[in-house]
Amino acid sequence: MSGIPPVPQLFFGVGATFEVLSALAAFLIAFFGFKVYNFVNDRKYYWFSMAFAFITLSFVASAIVHMLIYLQLREVLVDLFSLIHYGVITGYVILLLTAYLLLLAVSTNLTNKRLLAFNFIILFILVFTSANILNTFFLILLIIIAFITLNYFEYFAEKTSLTTFFTFTSFFMLTISHALLYSKLVLASLSNLFYITGFAFQFIGYFIFLCSIIRILLIREKGFKTNVLTLENASIRKKKQT
Amino acid sequence: MPASGRRNKLEIIYDILKAMHDKGGRIKPTHLLYKSNLSHQRMKEYVDELKIKGLIAEEQQSEEKYLYALTTQGYDFLSNYQKLHEFTETFGL
Incomplete structure (x- = not known):
């Protein structure tokens, strides 16, 4: 989400719907990631889930603003709207920058916390001290997503399957989306079609994520016969220990 | 992205729990040391972690003998493994 471009009113309604669906995809990924983390206790699952949780929040915030515009409440809530809009843009920048940096760290197996913290600090200073925060933010985000896409392309080349192809394609769509959004932001004279197409590509990327996670959730598991006697013994033993 | 050929943590936990399941729980x-294909030290680390997480429990047989037993949560992990594994593969974790 950038400044408010002069696109048809209907677009904001459609955009908000796209964002809600994208938020659902990000939420399901975050939720399942936390589930795996609970079993495995591996920090990379935690950071991966946190990244998608941040993306979920950013989509929800953005959808609220777009819905307010669509419902023409901008004219009614003049002061409140500008406050909400400013708050949402600031939150959006912080959440997305953190989320994609975490994804980059996970996809490159970056485990050095100091190096990660250094990256965060440098990027946040760079964005928030620049003359045009949104331009800098979108450019940095585009570079980060392009690198994540490259990592997922290498992963796909190494482990070729339909699922890894879909993950790579999702990130590739997000790269195109952010390239289009950044172009429109820098060159205001470009057609609004750039903004709308960028938004559509972002939705396609998250729609592929949604399909991937739904496919995983629908997998039928093999039945494992529970040894009731063992379970009873284990619980007795556990009680004795406590 | 995980290096190919090596088992990740999720797969090692599955192998440990599956070995227990195949032996009747x-x-x-x-x-377990033989079945899990790990060094004694690594297996101890995994077993300790699985005990803390409640996926397995220790059953005392006599003064010095004991067995490891799968708990309900352990069976829950095995039942959900296919989904967990697919998630890991899809997102290259």
Whole structure:
């Protein structure tokens, strides 16, 4: 989400719907990631889930603003709207920058916390001290997503399957989306079609994520016969220990 | 992205719990060491972590003998493994 471009009113309604669906995809990924983390206790699952949780929040915030515009409440809530809009843009920048940096760290197996913290600090200073925060933010985000896409392309080349192809394609769509959004932001004279197409590509990327996670959730598991006697013994033993 | 050929943590945990399941839900430490294909030190680390997470429990047989037993949560992990594994593969974790 950038400044408010002069696109048809209907677009904001459609955009908000796209964002809600994208938020659902990000939420399901975050939720399942936390589930795996609970079993495995591996920090990379935690950071991966946190990244998608941040993306979920950013989509929800953005959808609220777009819905307010669509419902023409901008004219009614003049002061409140500008406050909400400013708050949402600031939150959006912080959440997305953190989320994609975490994804980059996970996809490159970056485990050095100091190096990660250094990256965060440098990027946040760079964005928030620049003359045009949104331009800098979108450019940095585009570079980060392009690198994540490259990592997922290498992963796909190494482990070729339909699922890894879909993950790579999702990130590739997000790269195109952010390239289009950044172009429109820098060159205001470009057609609004750039903004709308960028938004559509972002939705396609998250729609592929949604399909991937739904496919995983629908997998039928093999039945494992529970040894009731063992379970009873284990619980007795556990009680004795406590 | 994970290096190919090596088992990740999720797969190692699955192998440990599956070995216990295949033995009827209870297994001797020496058998588990053999089945899990890990060094003694690494297996101890995994077993300790699985005990803390409640996926397995220790059953005292006599003064010196004990077995490892799968708990309900352990069975829950095995039942959900296919989904967990697919998630890991899809997102290259």
